[in-house]
Amino acid sequence: MLKGKCFELVSVDAFGGVRVFDRTVPGNRTVTVTFAPKGVVCSHCLNDSFCVHVEFVVTHLDMQKIVMQKRKAGWNIPEP
Numbered sequence: 001m002l003k004g005k006c007f008e009l010v011s012v013d014a015f016g017g018v019r020v021f022d023r024t025v026p027g028n029r030t031v032t033v034t035f036a037p038k039g040v041v042c043s044h045c046l047n048d049s050f051c052v053h054v055e056f057v058v059t060h061l062d063m064q065k066i067v068m069q070k071r072k073a074g075w076n077i078p079e080p
């Protein structure tokens with residue numbers, strides 16, 4: 001699968017939902033990656049494993065502060 005420049009961080013909401021624009025997804029092309037205490041879930045891949053969208057979000061520079069806070073709080077945020 002194509003990675004990197006296919007994805008774009010769209011927005012982050014107060015509840016831990018991160019919208020990612022994915023050029024490889026047909027239709028509206030927006031995927032939501034949600035942070036939860038037991039893990040990070042992708043609306044497109046529908047599992048809590050480490051898909052490309054989760055990887056993109058947890059490694060994104062703009063997300064590092066949030067990722068650090070969640071890890072500190074004991075949330076199960078996957079390491080790339």
Ligand SMILES: [Zn+2]
Binds near residue numbers: 031044054
């Ligand atoms: Zn995904």
